[in-house]
Amino acid sequence: MLFILFFSVSLAFSQTIIISQYTETNSGSSPKGIELWNPTTTDIDFSVTQLDIEQGTNGGTPSNVFSLNTGTLAAGEVLVVGTSDMDVSANCECCSYAEEPFQFNGDDALIIKLNGVITDVFGSPGSDPGSSWSGGGIETRNDNIQLQSGITTGDTDGWTDPSERFEFVAVGSDLTGFGAPTDGCPATTTCEITNFMITQEPACGDPPNDDASFFEVSFT
Template structure:
């Protein structure tokens, strides 16, 4: 018990350093816990400036854990008023032993609705199943929480106030087999671990397996369009990448070409799709120049190790 309380106090201390103003920071805008492994977290930029995703991560605290979350680091850029859904990427059936069962691939419709996909290798954060707390973190600071870190609600968090919104007394599941969309009135994330997590306060519930709204979000934050022509949203993963690995750049806007430049300013690679193969490259730091078909241009640092 002392260890759990200590872990939670550290968590609260980290969160306390990240008190947020309305419309000032990324937050979780949609939570999808669908059939099988069709799970995704959507993040939204409510600010008037593009946000570099380097240093941000999505984390899963499984089954009441307070430490050692499964972590998915982000890299890329999210333009003002834009959202991107990041989901499970398991494309094949996988035998999991122990305990001994077939983990089924995700639905192609769900796959296409995601802007970016996890590796599909357990345990990434996108194997949550309704009783896991999810966080969006920036460095060591929590900037949004879905659920309650340190609490196992049973099968799911529910609408039952009598049980602290766990399923101890029944109640309707809200965090399992649901698509939950953040209400438009919500303008910032939850930075302090809640005493109880009532999912009905900030989320609207859509039927199980609803993917049609992924990648877009309605919010009452006022977004300026002054910088719209220069801003482009994309996510690049993995970054850093091990030499020989493949980097994928995902964007809602079609990519025209990618240019990779080394620290000497030399162009070392051209690509006409969204994939960078590092097989012929050396370890080091590079600048990725991304040109989109709508004329927008973005740059991002890539580390090959």
């Protein structure tokens, strides 16, 4: 029992999910959404570790706007969550899509939680920057921005300068990059059988016959 509990807790803490891309357009318009990336080597089973997204509007207290408790996000793959015009799953190799009619604007913070634990924060919850957070030529209003290559962990404290983590991709209505992990899709693992051996033996004390046999298969 102790081993099972320890294993479950360790597995939960080894999993994380972070914002790898974000797009926002004018208030009341679309597309609006985010791409979430599993940067670990462990698949995430949302029926075990529920995903929640909270939104803090205009500096207000964050509240839940999206939950997912079914499905799996494989290691290295991405999940696009956003308005209906953001479904890119038909054109990507390692992504999935979940619809959420987001209404956030460039000055609204987002909090990502996995199994109730904060794994990433977008913006600075509790503060209203005006129309957007900006810095280093990067802005959270009317733009499509993506995580910089090499960043594989979330920022659980939040930030006021998006250029610390993100880089410009396109204007907000252009979904270039969504559905493709920053570091590319994970490599496909293949197994090649180079040797195949079948051994047939009779059951103990019985003469050889087809009914009293077993097959042993070995491969390397």
